[in-house]
Amino acid sequence: MKINVLGCSGGVGGRTGSTAILIDQHILIDAGSGIDELSLAEMRNIRHVLLTHSHVDHICFLPTFLANLFGYTDEPVTVHALPETIEVLKDCIFNWQIWPDFTELPSEQHPIMRFSALEPWQPVKLDEIVITPFSVEHTVPTIGFSLQDSEQHFVFTADTRASEVLLDQLNRLNDIDTLVLECSFPDRALEMAIVSGHMTPATVKATVAELANPPKQVWITHLKPSYEEELREVFAADPDCQNWRVLP
Ligand SMILES: [Zn+2]
Numbered sequence: 369m370k371i372n373v374l375g376c377s378g379g380v381g382g383r384t385g386s387t388a389i390l391i392d393q394h395i396l397i398d399a400g401s402g403i404d405e406l407s408l409a410e411m412r413n414i415r416h417v418l419l420t421h422s423h424v425d426h427i428c429f430l431p432t433f434l435a436n437l438f439g440y441t442d443e444p445v446t447v448h449a450l451p452e453t454i455e456v457l458k459d460c461i462f463n464w465q466i467w468p469d470f471t472e473l474p475s476e477q478h479p480i481m482r483f484s485a486l487e488p489w490q491p492v493k494l495d496e497i498v499i500t501p502f503s504v505e506h507t508v509p510t511i512g513f514s515l516q517d518s519e520q521h522f523v524f525t526a527d528t529r530a531s532e533v534l535l536d537q538l539n540r541l542n543d544i545d546t547l548v549l550e551c552s553f554p555d556r557a558l559e560m561a562i563v564s565g566h567m568t569p570a571t572v573k574a575t576v577a578e579l580a581n582p583p584k585q586v587w588i589t590h591l592k593p594s595y596e597e598e599l600r601e602v603f604a605a606d607p608d609c610q611n612w613r614v615l616p
């Protein structure tokens with residue numbers, strides 16, 4: 369599978385748009401402002417959107433992205449998410465006030481979008497990729513995704529705080545080639561990170577150190593723009609993190 373990180377920022381004003389990762393041509397993980405990197409034609413190739421949770425930096429471009437598909441698709445785009453996330457999207461976004469309900473447009477028989485509810489540890493197979501959602505701890509119901517094909521195992525842990533839950537979930541997965549962990553705040557803002565369900569360099573390092581099977585690669589994502597340059601300097605200076613990739 370081909371992994372194209374379109375956006376990896378934890379907000380607006382960073383080096384990229386917010387979280388959006390394109391898998392091959394047709395699967396999108398989260399629908400943050402990173403989608404803006406794609407051409408219209410590339411957007412119209414997307415058939416599946418996997419959402420980690422309902423926070424706005426991960427869903428902000430979903431409504432307008434879907435609007436680009438009118439007249440270009442007979443088959444609806446499937447938005448895969450936890451039932452709780454689907455409910456929030458229905459109530460707060462696709463409610464005819466913020467945006468139309470695209471599960472009914474242009475018609476209920478042939479809508480632009482349909483929802484598909486995910487359950488942790490119930491895999492979904494899209495083409496040759498087995499996608500397994502797993503629960504993480506954030507401030508709203510949130511899932512990470514394990515994506516596995518014959519070539520590689522890619523694991524995106526979404527927004528999460530460091531916890532026994534996270535370690536337990538990651539240790540249940542097979543050998544991981546690429547593990548993407550978020551790091552939103554510096555260690556001096558540890559209290560804020562814990563309260564808001566996020567990680568700092570120290571908690572990221574502790575998590576990686578405690579994994580039963582170390583991943584081949586670690587990628588760091590979701591730097592909050594206010595702390596981005598500071599966090600990049602911390603990782604660049606840390607001898608334990610020299611093989612890590614701080615996205616993009
Ligand atoms: Zn986020």
Ligand SMILES: [Zn+2]
Binds near residue numbers: 421423506527
């Ligand atoms: Zn979040």
